[in-house]
Ligand SMILES: O=C(CO)[C@@H](O)[C@H](O)COP(=O)(O)O
């Protein structure tokens with residue numbers, strides 16, 4: 255498998271009043287990416303940060319900022335986030351999906367929507383990803399991965415988006431397994447409830463990008479948790495290759 259492990263502490267669990275030092279702390283403890291949860295209070299019932307905070311953080315670090323957009327209108331965020339210095343831009347496939355369900359005609363607009371969105375993300379120098387909620391079938395993301403101009407990561411939510419500290423949903427691992435079989439070199443990220451007790455099942459299903467908030471920030475030795483997450487992915491990759 256050509257995909258490398260990426261451990262991404264979710265900064266939602268950090269002390270937002272000390273975001274720069276919390277970010278440095280995580281990177282010094284072995285994190286690869288910083289996972290930034292952007293919520294608009296509409297797509298999910300919680301409101302977090304937006305481009306101004308990413309811009310402030312960017313002044314303090316060169317790290318890969320893995321932005322997870324839990325927002326209803328991701329297109330509106332492309333330009334501000336690119337200017338702010340975001341690295342990855344992962345939008346939810348469910349945005350505008352309800353229209354497609356009711357109106358066949360609008361379904362075509364939805365297709366154009368995500369094509370335009372991916373194109374815009376790339377032309378603004380960011381790396382596009384698509385996320386899906388627990389209730390969304392995995393087939394929904396296939397067209398975006400198989401497109402001529404595809405997304406470069408799929409984020410499989412392992413909790414309902416909106417809050418940190420929820421319980422991991424092992425039944426989501428079927429999605430990860432299917433994706434890994436179909437797309438051996440795709441970055442597959444899992445997000446929600448990941449930690450020492452849940453990493454092995456996610457890693458052996460084929461996930462290589464691991465978001466972890468409460469398990470890292472709540473640990474007495476966060477470095478040990480980061481290293482355990484990485485070791486689990488590396489070990490599972492050896493098994494998957496054989
Ligand atoms: O996107 C989300 C929540 O919607 C996540 O990124 C969480 O912030 C992960 O936190 P833990 O479940 O690891 O505590």
Ligand SMILES: [Fe+2]
Nearest residue numbers: 291322445465
């Ligand atoms: Fe997230």
